[in-house]
Amino acid sequence: MSGAYSIPISGLKEGHHAFNFEINKAFFDLFEESEIKEGELAASAEVDRGPSLIDIRVRISGRVSISCDRCLEIFDYTIECDNNLVVRFGSVKDDSDPEILTLPHDEYELNLKQYLYEYIHLALPIQRIHPDDENGKSTCNQLMLEKLKEHLIEEEVRNDPRWDELKKLITDN
Numbered sequence: 001m002s003g004a005y006s007i008p009i010s011g012l013k014e015g016h017h018a019f020n021f022e023i024n025k026a027f028f029d030l031f032e033e034s035e036i037k038e039g040e041l042a043a044s045a046e047v048d049r050g051p052s053l054i055d056i057r058v059r060i061s062g063r064v065s066i067s068c069d070r071c072l073e074i075f076d077y078t079i080e081c082d083n084n085l086v087v088r089f090g091s092v093k094d095d096s097d098p099e100i101l102t103l104p105h106d107e108y109e110l111n112l113k114q115y116l117y118e119y120i121h122l123a124l125p126i127q128r129i130h131p132d133d134e135n136g137k138s139t140c141n142q143l144m145l146e147k148l149k150e151h152l153i154e155e156e157v158r159n160d161p162r163w164d165e166l167k168k169l170i171t172d173n
Helices: 025-029 113-122 142-150 161-172
Strands: 007-008 015-025 040-048 053-067 074-090 095-099 100-104 110-111
Touching: 015 025, 025 040, 025 113, 040 113, 053 113, 074 110, 074 113
Parallel strands: 074 100
Antiparallel strands: 007 110, 015 040, 040 053, 053 074, 095 100
């Protein structure tokens, strides 16, 4: 069962090989839980096959559409990432190490679909917000930001005399 994101490892001669993959909406549709629903990316896998190991360097570049954490509007985010995966052969499959994959000797292909998916998501920033414009002003949906401000509850800052007494103890020492 050959996949669109697979590398044929059986019969792959020793030396350098290159594989290219297109990643788009159809790719992200394969993952129901994906927070990315659309994107246009190019992935290249540079494969160096040795006698006992396969070293794979995966480069991904392009753009994905993600939801802004601040205003919830979808925006395009540029992805550029470079990852390495070492494949070795053993008696059973072991993918417990994120950088070293052990495949059985009789495995005939390596499907990179899950690795590509993870590399793309790991390249996303922790906080996903619209970038600022050239003037340093937010490009978030201003109407949504105004609506959010209306629902903000500002708490009154009060001094608790009990805390004030405790603070005195800290500053006296």
